[in-house]
Amino acid sequence: MICPSAALVIIGQELLSGKVKDENVGYLTEQLYALGVEVKRVLFVPDDSQDIVEALRWVVDRHDYVFTTGGMGPTHDDVTIAAVSEALNRPMVHSPGLELLLEKLYNVPPGPERSRLCCIPEGAELLYPENARFPQLIVGNVFLFPGVPSIVRKKFSALAERFRSEPIYSERLDLNRSELEIVLPLNAVVEAFADVRFGSYPQYAEGKETVYLTLDGTQQERVLDALSMLKRLLGVQ
Amino acid sequence: MICPSAALVIIGQELLSGKVKDENVGYLTEQLYALGVEVKRVLFVPDDSQDIVEALRWVVDRHDYVFTTGGMGPTHDDVTIAAVSEALNRPMVHSPGLELLLEKLYNVPPGPERSRLCCIPEGAELLYPENARFPQLIVGNVFLFPGVPSIVRKKFSALAERFRSEPIYSERLDLNRSELEIVLPLNAVVEAFADVRFGSYPQYAEGKETVYLTLDGTQQERVLDALSMLKRLLGVQ
Numbered sequence: 361m362i363c364p365s366a367a368l369v370i371i372g373q374e375l376l377s378g379k380v381k382d383e384n385v386g387y388l389t390e391q392l393y394a395l396g397v398e399v400k401r402v403l404f405v406p407d408d409s410q411d412i413v414e415a416l417r418w419v420v421d422r423h424d425y426v427f428t429t430g431g432m433g434p435t436h437d438d439v440t441i442a443a444v445s446e447a448l449n450r451p452m453v454h455s456p457g458l459e460l461l462l463e464k465l466y467n468v469p470p471g472p473e474r475s476r477l478c479c480i481p482e483g484a485e486l487l488y489p490e491n492a493r494f495p496q497l498i499v500g501n502v503f504l505f506p507g508v509p510s511i512v513r514k515k516f517s518a519l520a521e522r523f524r525s526e527p528i529y530s531e532r533l534d535l536n537r538s539e540l541e542i543v544l545p546l547n548a549v550v551e552a553f554a555d556v557r558f559g560s561y562p563q564y565a566e567g568k569e570t571v572y573l574t575l576d577g578t579q580q581e582r583v584l585d586a587l588s589m590l591k592r593l594l595g596v597q
Numbered sequence: 598m599i600c601p602s603a604a605l606v607i608i609g610q611e612l613l614s615g616k617v618k619d620e621n622v623g624y625l626t627e628q629l630y631a632l633g634v635e636v637k638r639v640l641f642v643p644d645d646s647q648d649i650v651e652a653l654r655w656v657v658d659r660h661d662y663v664f665t666t667g668g669m670g671p672t673h674d675d676v677t678i679a680a681v682s683e684a685l686n687r688p689m690v691h692s693p694g695l696e697l698l699l700e701k702l703y704n705v706p707p708g709p710e711r712s713r714l715c716c717i718p719e720g721a722e723l724l725y726p727e728n729a730r731f732p733q734l735i736v737g738n739v740f741l742f743p744g745v746p747s748i749v750r751k752k753f754s755a756l757a758e759r760f761r762s763e764p765i766y767s768e769r770l771d772l773n774r775s776e777l778e779i780v781l782p783l784n785a786v787v788e789a790f791a792d793v794r795f796g797s798y799p800q801y802a803e804g805k806e807t808v809y810l811t812l813d814g815t816q817q818e819r820v821l822d823a824l825s826m827l828k829r830l831l832g833v834q
Contacts, residue, residue: 374796376636378627379767379811385641390615399613400648404622404639407796411637418655433776435797436787466777473780508801530616539670540703543710550673559611559644560672564745574616 361557361578364525366392367401367419371412371430371440372507375404383509384429391516396525396578397425407437409446416447420502425523430507432497434477444499445481452479457486458495489518529580531587535594538562538569545593546573553586555579598794598815601762603629604638604656608649608667608677609744612641620746621666628753633762633815634662644674646683653684657739662760667744671714681736682718689716694723698732726755766817768824772833775799775806782830783810790823792816 368388374380382404389399401419405411412431420426431440445452459478462468468477480486480497487496496515497504503519505512535542539562550558559574573590577583591597605625611617619641626636638656642648649668657663668677682689696715699705705714717723717734724733733752734741740756742749772779776799787795796811810827814820828834 370639373794374798374811375622376626376639377630377813378623378625378636379630379796380798381623385612386615386618388615389613393614393616399615399641400643402607402613402639402641404636406637433797433799434780435776436784436795437797468777508799510801528614539672540705543671547673557610558674559616560670560674561611561617562670562745564747574611576614 361398361528361555361576363528363578364397364424364523365400365422366397366425366427366523367403367423368399369412369415369419369426369428370402370404371407371428372404373406373437375430376406384505384507384512387509387513388427388429388516391520392425392523393528395520395523396527397523398528407431407439409439409443412440412443413447416444416502420447420500424501426502427505428502429505429512432504432506434473440504441480441497444502444504448481448500448502450481450483450499453482454478455480455484455486461495487519489515526578528576528578529583531575531583533573533575533587533590533596535571535573535596537571539571542571542573542594545590548593549586549590552589553577553582556582556586558586598635598765598792598813600765600815601634601661601760602637602659603634603662603664604640604660605636606649606652606656606663606665607639607641608644608665609641610643610674612667613643621742621744621749624746624750625664625666625753628757629662629760630765632757632760633764634760635765644668644676646676646680649677649680650684653681653739657684657737661738663739664742665739666742666749669741669743671710677741678717678734681739681741685718685737685739687718687720687736690719691715692717692721692723695732724756726752763815765813765815766820768812768820770810770812770824770827770833772808772810772831774808776808779808779810779831782827785830786823786827789826790814790819793819793823795823 375382403415405415431438468474481499485498556577562571612619640652642652668675705711718736722735793814799808812820
């Protein structure tokens with residue numbers, strides 16, 4: 361299965377201490393998959409510049425898109441923008457547009473704080489989607505989002521069409537058997553369809569194990585053929 | 598703040614396509630933090646042996662504990678145990694105890710499938726906690742859990758006391774202000790208390806921004822002193 365790939369870098373100490381439960385991974389992975397983009401890596405790191413730089417350097421050249429969440433505010437623990445600048449070797453430069461926004465919209469007085477907040481990596485794109493409170497920052501293939509889930513949803517929706525690729529077709533088969541009972545037929549189909557991805561997910565309810573299988577691929581016909589073979593070998597409709 | 602560190606390696610294509618929402622990161626991070634263990638990294642990778650090996654090698658020497666979830670069943674996409682063996686350079690060896698369990702408890706007939714399922718990395722520990730359906734596998738500092746959240750909870754609970762360390766003290770301060778309004782006093786306290794960790798979390802409700810601050814440290818007195826200074830500078834009770 362060949363499609364554009366993505367990595368998520370989820371930034372925030374609060375998520376590593378369990379004080380806040382992440383709500384962005386589930387949303388972003390699902391949205392990207394529906395657009396035909398495969399998330400291949402998710403990394404959670406603390407609000408530490410060196411940790412973020414290391415994570416970004418690990419993923420940025422290996423994926424078509426990288427999405428960060430968190431660390432975008434004005435306080436000491438908001439170090440994402442500077443870390444992206446370091447990871448991508450782009451110096452921080454002053455953005456007059458951002459300074460105007462901070463002055464007029466947020467009434468930030470002039471001073472070192474405002475100067476820091478209106479610096480962005482060289483060559484960064486600033487998009488101003490409608491209804492957005494703050495512009496969207498894009499640096500190379502890195503898309504920077506804040507941590508607040510409702511804002512991530514709003515900002516991602518405004519960009520979503522830019523990521524649309526060939527659709528991924530998915531099928532699902534629910535079975536009233538345990539995983540161990542279906543291993544051999546499943547293995548046979550997996551071997552016959554190298555271009556289809558198979559998942560097997562055991563479920564436990566009332567002391568009984570059942571399983572559902574998933575089949576995914578960029579060629580719908582192949583996915584349906586694999587499903588037919590699987591049903592035939594398992595003797596189900 | 599110095600305490601034992603941990604990394605989580607979350608294995609499963611279903612979590613990267615958004616078909617299933619992870620429920621283990623929130624649980625494990627919260628439990629470990631309450632036991633005085635800091636999770637420093639979380640990595641999600643697909644059910645691919647090389648991806649899992651790479652992730653494990655990245656974290657295994659840098660953290661006191663590593664926890665994996667997922668990829669522990671009998672199907673083609675269950676490759677975690679073999680990947681742990683490769684990442685830690687421990688050959689796979691036959692476990693007579695596991696073979697007996699597979700034969701007697703699960704009625705797995707003899708054959709290549711059963712042989713594969715009863716191989717574990719050399720020197721692995723197999724624990725048999727009460728009420729467990731299947732033993733707990735530990736390889737060096739790597740603790741292997743399945744993906745199913747209810748089983749992770751049961752298995753982690755049985756092991757939890759082994760991880761207990763010095764407690765981490767936490768305080769929280771809710772403020773009816775925006776982050777931008779509290780930056781300067783917060784920065785002053787952050788500088789004065791290098792041994793306390795501060796978090797700042799903006800909240801948005803009904804078009805209004807508020808913020809809450811968190812203070813964490815292994816010395817309770819220092820956390821309380823930092824909180825006092827913060828309240829004083831902010832002019833709150």
